[in-house]
Amino acid sequence: MPSPKILVVDDDKNLLELLKMRLESENYEAVAVWREEDAVKEMKNQVFDLSIIDLQLLNIDGISLMEKLHLMNPEMPVIILTAYGSIESAVEAMKRGAYNYLTKPFDPRELLFQIESAIEKRKLTYEIKRLKGLLEERYDFRNIVSKNKKIQNILGQVSHVAKTDSTIFIYGESGTGKELIAKAIHLASRRKDKPFVGINCAAIPETLLENELFGHEKGAFTGAVRDSKGLFTQAHEGTIFLDEISDMPLSVQAKLLRVLQEKQFYPIGSEKPVEVDVRVIVATNKDLETEMKEGRFREDLFYRIHVIPIHLPPLRERKEDIPLLVEHFLKMFGHEMKKEVKGIAPTAMQKLMLYDWPGNVRELKNIIEYAVAMTRQEVISEDLVLHSESIPQESLMSLKEARDTFEKGYVIRLLELSRGNVSKAATLAGKYRADFYNLLKKYNIKPENFK
Numbered sequence: 026m027p028s029p030k031i032l033v034v035d036d037d038k039n040l041l042e043l044l045k046m047r048l049e050s051e052n053y054e055a056v057a058v059w060r061e062e063d064a065v066k067e068m069k070n071q072v073f074d075l076s077i078i079d080l081q082l083l084n085i086d087g088i089s090l091m092e093k094l095h096l097m098n099p100e101m102p103v104i105i106l107t108a109y110g111s112i113e114s115a116v117e118a119m120k121r122g123a124y125n126y127l128t129k130p131f132d133p134r135e136l137l138f139q140i141e142s143a144i145e146k147r148k149l150t151y152e153i154k155r156l157k158g159l160l161e162e163r164y165d166f167r168n169i170v171s172k173n174k175k176i177q178n179i180l181g182q183v184s185h186v187a188k189t190d191s192t193i194f195i196y197g198e199s200g201t202g203k204e205l206i207a208k209a210i211h212l213a214s215r216r217k218d219k220p221f222v223g224i225n226c227a228a229i230p231e232t233l234l235e236n237e238l239f240g241h242e243k244g245a246f247t248g249a250v251r252d253s254k255g256l257f258t259q260a261h262e263g264t265i266f267l268d269e270i271s272d273m274p275l276s277v278q279a280k281l282l283r284v285l286q287e288k289q290f291y292p293i294g295s296e297k298p299v300e301v302d303v304r305v306i307v308a309t310n311k312d313l314e315t316e317m318k319e320g321r322f323r324e325d326l327f328y329r330i331h332v333i334p335i336h337l338p339p340l341r342e343r344k345e346d347i348p349l350l351v352e353h354f355l356k357m358f359g360h361e362m363k364k365e366v367k368g369i370a371p372t373a374m375q376k377l378m379l380y381d382w383p384g385n386v387r388e389l390k391n392i393i394e395y396a397v398a399m400t401r402q403e404v405i406s407e408d409l410v411l412h413s414e415s416i417p418q419e420s421l422m423s424l425k426e427a428r429d430t431f432e433k434g435y436v437i438r439l440l441e442l443s444r445g446n447v448s449k450a451a452t453l454a455g456k457y458r459a460d461f462y463n464l465l466k467k468y469n470i471k472p473e474n475f476k
Contacts, residue, residue, distance in 0.1 A: 183213075236255065
C-alpha cells in the first residue's frame, strides 16, 4: 500500500526541511515547497492526501493558497500553521475549509496526530461516499428491472410521491420486492442523506418489539442498565420501514398511532416524551382489511397508514419480466463470483417461464445464484434450475385449472392492451362482447381497474 503523500508549504526554509525530514521518518511521502506557485504546480502534477500550509507566506496568505488548492482537490484536508498572535486568522481558515490549525512552536507529536486523524477522516469520508454511491446505484428507480406496465405505473407513482412525507403502504406477497421499493423511495426523497431504518415486525418477539421501536430509560426493567434509543429515534429526520406490520401486537399499534398523529412517543419507563421527525413506510403480505375486521389490527391505525397504497403484483402475473430478471441476476452473480456466464439455455428459460413462482422474485434470485455458483459452463443448463424436488407438488395443476389460469391471464393481458376498453378487448380476442363479459364475470375481473 503506497505511503500517504503530503504537500508542505512554508517560506521558512529551515522549518520546511525539518518538517520534510520528520514526515519521511514516519513513512510519509513529503513534497516541500516554499513558493505558492510551486505548490500550485505540484498540485497539478500529482494527488496529495493532505497539505500543511503556513498562514503567512511570502506573497500570499495561507488561506488564499488553501482555497486555490481546494479548487483542484476539494477533498484534501489542510492543516494551517500559524504564529501565536494569529489565532483569529487560523479560526477563520477553519471556517473556510481548513481541517485544523497548529500554533508555532508546535509539538511534533501533535502534528503527527493531526495528520493521522485528517487522513483517516478523509478515508472514512471517501468510503461513505463510495458505499452511498453503490447503495444509490442499486436502489435507484431506474435500476428496478421490469417492462410490466403495472410495475412501470407503480414506479412512476412512487417516484412522484417520494418527494412528499406522506405515509406509504406497500402490500404484496413475500418476495415481490417491498423493501426494495421502500429503499428506492427513501433514496428519491429529501431525506436520502439521513438514516433508513428497517424492521420486520414478524421477526421480533412481542415482548421485545416495543423496546426495539421506542427504546427504554435506564432502570425501566431488570437488566436496563443504561438508556437505549429505539429505532424511531435512530431514524430521526430519515425513514423508518415497518415490514409485516400486520404482525404488530395491538399494544404496540396504539403507540405507533401516537407517533403518526403527534410525532412523539414515550420510551419504556420514561415520563418525558421524545419528539421525532420520520417518514413512515409500512408493508404487509396479509389482507389488512380482513385483519382489521377480525380485531387483529386497529381500524384507526389502518386508516392512518393507508394514505398512499401501492400493490406489488406477484411474479406469476408479470412473467414477461422473467427473462429481464434472469439476465440481471446472471450479470450480478457472475460479477460477484468472478464467473463469465453469458446466458441460459432455452430449455432452462422455458422451465422458468412455466413455473408458478410462489416465492416470487426472491425465489428466482436464489435459483439463479445457485445456478451461477454450480455451473462449469458459460451457459446455464436446464438441470441447474428448478430441481423437481424443489417444485411443490401442489404447483402441478389439473388440465382444467391450467386452462382457466391461462384464460384468466389472457383476458387480463387483453384488458391491459386495450386500457380497459371491453369492446376493443373482445375484438382482439375474436369474441362477441357479451361472451367477453361472461369471461369477466367468470374470473371476477373489473375492466375499470385497467383504465
